[in-house]
Amino acid sequence: MSTTTDAARPASLSIGALAGRSGCKRQTIRWYEEIGMLPEAARTEGGHRVYGPQHLARLEFIRHARGLGFPLDDIRTLLDLSGQPGRSCDEVHEIGARLLDAVDARMRRLAAVREELHRIVASCTTGGPAASCRILDALADHHHDGCAAQSDTGAVG
Amino acid sequence: MSTTTDAARPASLSIGALAGRSGCKRQTIRWYEEIGMLPEAARTEGGHRVYGPQHLARLEFIRHARGLGFPLDDIRTLLDLSGQPGRSCDEVHEIGARLLDAVDARMRRLAAVREELHRIVASCTTGGPAASCRILDALADHHHDGCAAQSDTGAVG
DNA sequence: CATGGGGGCTACAGCGACTGTAGGTTCAAG
DNA sequence: CTTGAACCTACAGTCGCTGTAGCCCCCATG
Incomplete structure (x- = not known):
């Protein structure tokens, strides 16, 4: 297991790499960020988005739920709930x-x-x-x- | 059977009457006209649309096909084809x-x-x-x- | 004949969930 | 240093409607 550049779970991803791994298009990722489904990404000095593993996980969750037909609003609720694990399911x-x-x-x-x-x-x-x-x-x-x-x-x- | 004002198949209909008979909303009917799914309606002097039985029939065709999931483009094609009965089916x-x-x-x-x-x-x-x-x-x-x-x-x- | 209200008119914005384009900038490999 | 792929923003388009705003018309009743 390497430290910073693990091929399977890299510490940082460009939007294109994230798109490749998640199966979403770059535009879709940007759009998810715009509507608040994904947190705002960090940026390089030049303004390029930089993502981490937590973005990938969230995007996979969204994509899986979308694949099952959940509307984005429901997914947002599900993500909120999974973020506050004390609440009843x-x-x-x-x-x-x-x-x-x-x-x-x-x-x-x-x-x-x-x-x-x-x-x-x-x-x-x-x-x-x-x-x-x-x-x-x-x-x-x-x-x-x-x-x-x-x-x-x-x-x- | 009366001549001009048959309750079942009236010779002329307002948009509201057409909406009631076809099950479409008035906006939908206007929108269908706008995108060329329905021919332009005749107008009263005051500008109100006036429809005939042929509009009702066409709208019923559209609605039935839409209910089956046909996209409007396909329905347009189907309507075109039914208008030129010589062509192969x-x-x-x-x-x-x-x-x-x-x-x-x-x-x-x-x-x-x-x-x-x-x-x-x-x-x-x-x-x-x-x-x-x-x-x-x-x-x-x-x-x-x-x-x-x-x-x-x-x-x- | 006036009036009220229900229906009609146009024009445009919004929905959901993206996709595509134009025109410019940045990054990384060679 | 050059090249070109990848990235950026901003905005229009998709599909099939639906909803709203603000005005106008038409007819029935008083």
């Missing part, structure tokens, strides 16, 4: 449970959409003229909806 | 199939996220101090990821 649990409910709801909705979409796409025999296209029929026909038009599937295409 | 089919793929991918990812989230939340016994909270442990620990951090779960909470 009820709030943490509640955030997780709330997100789990939201994920479940989203999955149900997505499943319904998938079914309709599958039915619509399967009903269309390719090659015909658009005039007789059942996909267009199905989209134009709002009557046997089943699931339509509450939004919140998320942008997908 | 291959392109329509391709858009639908592409969306179906995206929905499938999103469902798989969401299922993986749900599992991890469930595991994390279930591992946490409420009531303890945040210092020993397994949710925070799990989020801080990026090593047994399984699914993490590729984005695209969609904002959920």
